Amino acid sequence: MRILFAGGGTAGHINPALAIAGYVREKEPDVKILYIGAKGGMEERLVPAAGFDFKSITISGFQRKLSLKNVKRNIETVVHIFTSSREARNIIRDFQPDICVGTGGYVAGPVLREAMKMKIPAIIHEQNAYPGITNKMLSKHADKTMLAVADAQKFLDPAAKCVLTGNPVRQAVIRADRAASRKALGLDSRPLILSFGGSQGARKINEAVAELLVKGAKSDRFQHIHGYGQWGGWFPDLLKEKGLNLSEHPNMDIREYIHNMPECLAAADLVICRAGAITLSELQAQGKASILIPSPNVAENHQYHNAMAMVDRHAAAILEEKDLTGASLCKLVDDLFKDPDMISSLGKNARSMAILDANQRIYRIIKEVLAGI
Numbered sequence: 001m002r003i004l005f006a007g008g009g010t011a012g013h014i015n016p017a018l019a020i021a022g023y024v025r026e027k028e029p030d031v032k033i034l035y036i037g038a039k040g041g042m043e044e045r046l047v048p049a050a051g052f053d054f055k056s057i058t059i060s061g062f063q064r065k066l067s068l069k070n071v072k073r074n075i076e077t078v079v080h081i082f083t084s085s086r087e088a089r090n091i092i093r094d095f096q097p098d099i100c101v102g103t104g105g106y107v108a109g110p111v112l113r114e115a116m117k118m119k120i121p122a123i124i125h126e127q128n129a130y131p132g133i134t135n136k137m138l139s140k141h142a143d144k145t146m147l148a149v150a151d152a153q154k155f156l157d158p159a160a161k162c163v164l165t166g167n168p169v170r171q172a173v174i175r176a177d178r179a180a181s182r183k184a185l186g187l188d189s190r191p192l193i194l195s196f197g198g199s200q201g202a203r204k205i206n207e208a209v210a211e212l213l214v215k216g217a218k219s220d221r222f223q224h225i226h227g228y229g230q231w232g233g234w235f236p237d238l239l240k241e242k243g244l245n246l247s248e249h250p251n252m253d254i255r256e257y258i259h260n261m262p263e264c265l266a267a268a269d270l271v272i273c274r275a276g277a278i279t280l281s282e283l284q285a286q287g288k289a290s291i292l293i294p295s296p297n298v299a300e301n302h303q304y305h306n307a308m309a310m311v312d313r314h315a316a317a318i319l320e321e322k323d324l325t326g327a328s329l330c331k332l333v334d335d336l337f338k339d340p341d342m343i344s345s346l347g348k349n350a351r352s353m354a355i356l357d358a359n360q361r362i363y364r365i366i367k368e369v370l371a372g373i
C-alpha cells in the first residue's frame with residue numbers, strides 16, 4: 001500500500017497525520033508513506049523527525065487583515081495556488097499513491113485537489129468542532145470526511161460523506177507511562193507542571209508562566225517544563241530580567257519546542273496549555289488535570305468551545321486569556337495543588353472522555369475506501 005499524507009502549518013494538523021501514519025506502519029510494515037507539507041512549515045522538521053519521507057511545496061494562506069504588506073502576500077498566494085498545484089501533481093505522479101489522506105492546513109488543498117482530479121481515492125480528517133477552510137472546500141469531493149466531533153458536519157458541504165472517528169493520537173502518547181517517563185526525565189518526587197502555548201507558543205502564556213516559574217523557584221515546591229514557542233525567543237531573557245537563574249534549578253526546564261511531549265505529558269501532574277483539538281485529545285488519552293487557556297484568536301472562538309466541552313464535564317479548569325495574569329495563574333495553580341482530590345478527579349474525568357481507537361477506525365476506513373466499500 002502507498003499512502004500520501006498532506007497537512008500542516010501547525011502541529012495540530014501535522015500530529016494527527018503522524019498518528020495515522022505511525023499506526024498504519026505498525027499494522028503494515030511494508031507500507032510506503034510520503035508526506036507533502038508546506039515549504040517553511042513546522043512539518044519540515046516534525047515529519048522527518050518521526051521517520052517519514054517528506055517533500056514540500058510552496059504555498060501560503062490569504063491574509064484577512066488589509067495592509068500593503070498583506071496585499072503583496074495575497075498576490076503571492078494567488079500565484080502559489082497555481083504553482084503549488086503543479087508541484088503537487090508532479091509529486092503525486094512520481095509517488096503513485098493508492099490513497100491520499102489530508103489533515104487540514106493550506107497545504108492539504110492543492111495536494112488533495114490534484115489527487116481527486118487524478119481519480120486517486122482521497123479522504124480528509126477534521127480535528128475541530130468548527131472545520132478549517134481547507135477541509136470545508138475539500139469535503140464536497142472527498143471519498144470520506146472523518147470527524148473528531150459530530151457537530152462539525154453542519155458546517156461542511158451537504159455532499160460530504162462524514163464518518164465519526166475522533167482525533168487520532170500518536171501511539172507514543174497513548175503508551176507513555178508515568179513512572180518510566182519521570183525516571184527518564186530525571187525528575188524527583190515533587191509535582192511536575194508542564195506548560196506550553198499550543199504548537200507555536202503564546203506570548204501571554206509565556207508572560208504569566210514566567211511569574212509562575214519565579215514563584216516556583218522561590219518555594220522549591222514544583223518541577224516545571226515550559227515550551228515557549230517559535231516566536232518566544234525573548235522568554236529566556238525575561239526570566240533573567242526577573243532574576244531567575246535556571247541553572248540553579250535543574251528540574252525547571254524551558255525549551256522552544258517540547259520534542260518529547262509523550263514523556264513530558266505522562267510525567268506531568270498539571271498541564272497548563274491552549275485548547276487546541278489535538279492537545280485536548282492527548283490530555284484525555286493521558287488522563288491529565290489541566291488549566292486551559294483558549295486562544296481568543298481562532299475561527300469562531302473554537303478553542304473556547306473545545307475547552308468548555310471538558311470544563312462542563314469537570315475534566316479541566318479554564319482560565320480565559322482576558323483574566324490571565326501571573327497572579328491569577330499562580331493562584332489557580334496553588335488552589336489546585338491544595339486540593340489533590342480535585343487534581344485527581346480532573347484527570348480521571350479527562351480520561352473518561354478519551355477516544356482511544358481513532359487510529360483503528362481511520363485505518364479501517366482507509367481499507368474500506370481502497371476496497372471500494
Ligand SMILES: CC(=O)N[C@H]1[C@@H](OP(=O)(O)OP(=O)(O)OC[C@H]2O[C@@H](n3ccc(=O)[nH]c3=O)[C@H](O)[C@@H]2O)O[C@H](CO)[C@@H](O)[C@@H]1O
Pocket residue numbers: 010011012013015104127128196197198199200227256257258259261274275276277278279280282295297298302303
Ligand atoms: C492558533 C491555532 O490556529 N490553533 C489551532 C491549531 O493549534 P495547535 O497547532 O496548537 O494544535 P493542537 O493543540 O491541536 O496540537 C498541538 C500539538 O503540538 C504538540 N506540541 C505542542 C507544543 C510543544 O512544545 N510540543 C509539542 O509536541 C502537542 O502535543 C500537540 O500534539 O490546530 C488545532 C487543531 O486543528 C486547533 O484546534 C487550534 O485551534
